[in-house]
Amino acid sequence: MASIFAEWRNQSQLLVFREGFSVPPEQLLQGIWQHQRIRCRDLCATDGRRVTVLHPGFLNLEAGPDFRRALIQVGAAKPFECDIEIDVQSAGWRQHGHDTNPAFGGVGLHIVWRAGANGPVGLPVVELKNQLDAPLGQLADALGQSATFPPQNVRGQCAAPLRDLPAAAVADLLGQAAQARLEAKAAALAAVAERGGWEQALWEGLFTALGYKQNSWPMRRLAELLPQLRHGLGQAPEPVVLLARLLGVGGLLPEQLDRDKLTNNYLRTLWDQSWRDRDRLARRILPRGAWTFHELRPANRPERRLALAAHWLAKRDFVAWLDDWICQPQKKPSPAAALLGRLAVSDAYWSRHWTFRSGRFARTHPLMGVGRLHDLAVNILLPWLHARALAAGNDGLAARVGERYFAWPKGQDNSRLRFMRQRLFDGRRMPLRCAALQQGLLQVQADFCNQTNAVCDDCPFPDLVGRYSLEKT
Numbered sequence: 268m269a270s271i272f273a274e275w276r277n278q279s280q281l282l283v284f285r286e287g288f289s290v291p292p293e294q295l296l297q298g299i300w301q302h303q304r305i306r307c308r309d310l311c312a313t314d315g316r317r318v319t320v321l322h323p324g325f326l327n328l329e330a331g332p333d334f335r336r337a338l339i340q341v342g343a344a345k346p347f348e349c350d351i352e353i354d355v356q357s358a359g360w361r362q363h364g365h366d367t368n369p370a371f372g373g374v375g376l377h378i379v380w381r382a383g384a385n386g387p388v389g390l391p392v393v394e395l396k397n398q399l400d401a402p403l404g405q406l407a408d409a410l411g412q413s414a415t416f417p418p419q420n421v422r423g424q425c426a427a428p429l430r431d432l433p434a435a436a437v438a439d440l441l442g443q444a445a446q447a448r449l450e451a452k453a454a455a456l457a458a459v460a461e462r463g464g465w466e467q468a469l470w471e472g473l474f475t476a477l478g479y480k481q482n483s484w485p486m487r488r489l490a491e492l493l494p495q496l497r498h499g500l501g502q503a504p505e506p507v508v509l510l511a512r513l514l515g516v517g518g519l520l521p522e523q524l525d526r527d528k529l530t531n532n533y534l535r536t537l538w539d540q541s542w543r544d545r546d547r548l549a550r551r552i553l554p555r556g557a558w559t560f561h562e563l564r565p566a567n568r569p570e571r572r573l574a575l576a577a578h579w580l581a582k583r584d585f586v587a588w589l590d591d592w593i594c595q596p597q598k599k600p601s602p603a604a605a606l607l608g609r610l611a612v613s614d615a616y617w618s619r620h621w622t623f624r625s626g627r628f629a630r631t632h633p634l635m636g637v638g639r640l641h642d643l644a645v646n647i648l649l650p651w652l653h654a655r656a657l658a659a660g661n662d663g664l665a666a667r668v669g670e671r672y673f674a675w676p677k678g679q680d681n682s683r684l685r686f687m688r689q690r691l692f693d694g695r696r697m698p699l700r701c702a703a704l705q706q707g708l709l710q711v712q713a714d715f716c717n718q719t720n721a722v723c724d725d726c727p728f729p730d731l732v733g734r735y736s737l738e739k740t
């Protein structure tokens with residue numbers, strides 16, 4: 268089925284590339300770095316040293332370097348925290364006055380599209396040109412998914428033409444946008460699968476999502492290390508064994524026994540398991556500074572997220588079950604209920620603790636709420652199944668994934684969705700009856716809102732909606 272939204276996306280990408288494909292805009296390079304769409308495992312500086320990115324840093328929307336608080340390891344040196352500056356060319360460093368600006372004193376890595384003369388003296392430089400994990404056009408297509416927009420001047424210029432569009436036409440447009448989002452996420456997972464295989468792509472996607480905003484990068488790093496972490500464990504390891512390795516290499520195991528008796532016993536079990544592999548994995552251990560705990564809700568602590576992941580990893584048939592779930596027609600329980608039931612697990616310790624230091628709760632708390640499990644299904648599991656079906660040339664199965672995606676129940680409302688409803692629909696009630704339409708709204712944000720400024724300068728969406736409206740009436 269020809270998709271008018273897909274055509275619009277292509278047109279909007281022309282805006283992104285108005286400088287030409289040979290020199291991508293700096294905003295796209297920032298997106299590539301932020302989402303680490305690079306060949307992480309063999310990333311090199313221009314002097315030949317290996318560069319390991321333990322955390323790419325936080326995008327800085329204020330004056331100063333592009334990313335703050337990145338955690339980087341260069342060659343065999345210890346990991347260090349630094350700011351990161353991204354320029355299209357090395358010479359941008361001096362042209363933009365960074366060499367004399369004290370705000371750039373903490374920059375420890377210069378990222379450029381093309382390296383050359385007049386860059387910073389003494390800093391390692393990474394040239395992105397030949398180190399991307401997918402073609403540039405594909406990356407431009409996929410990026411911008413998670414950026415947010417400054418919450419001001421809320422009503423967008425497209426609100427007027429959208430008001431004139433019948434509800435069914437709005438739902439049709441958002442549905443097309445949702446399809447584009449499913450395909451972009453599937454393509455990103457397929458790129459990971461190309462270097463590490465499909466199961467690895469699934470775990471990297473799940474771990475990254477489990478880290479949510481604050482800890483997606485150390486979680487993704489642990490997923491990258493899974494082949495080494497699972498080494499020698501056999502087909503059905505105990506969750507606690509996997510968790511011990513994940514916490515050990517994650518640098519999250521406390522070193523002292525000064526807790527209550529239950530926790531001390533539990534810690535002894537984890538240490539026993541972790542120390543068996545400590546020498547083998549010593550060089551991989553993340554510094555504790557790789558994790559963000561500031562403003563993290565206790566329920567979202569990485570220890571609990573890793574406990575959940577350990578239970579999934581311990582299920583020998585985790586992937587086979589997903590294959591079966593998508594292949595079998597299912598009426599009762601609904602496919603969504605069956606999948607969410609499969610993902611929900613209970614843990615003797617972590618269902619009753621937030622941290623190693625917190626007291627024991629009287630009643631259990633889920634390791635992850637239903638709302639977040641819904642998000643994982645829509646953002647990772649269904650795109651992964653879709654990508655695999657496409658890679659296998661199985662159009663029927665890809666269509667089945669699409670059916671489940673569009674039938675998936677509406678997820679929890681959140682600030683991004685509320686913001687976009689304000690932007691596009693001026694606060695009116697909209698027919699977001701299913702998760703896919705919510706995804707469509709986020710895709711409009713990624714493809715149009717995130718390509719322009721708060722006052723919608725040069726955004727083609729209002730015109731496109733106006734023309735679409737004429738065609739429909």
Ligand code: SF4
Pocket residue numbers: 422423424425426690691711712715716717719722723726727728729
């Ligand atoms: S940037 Fe474009 S899509 Fe976003 S609110 Fe403005 S006009 Fe609408």
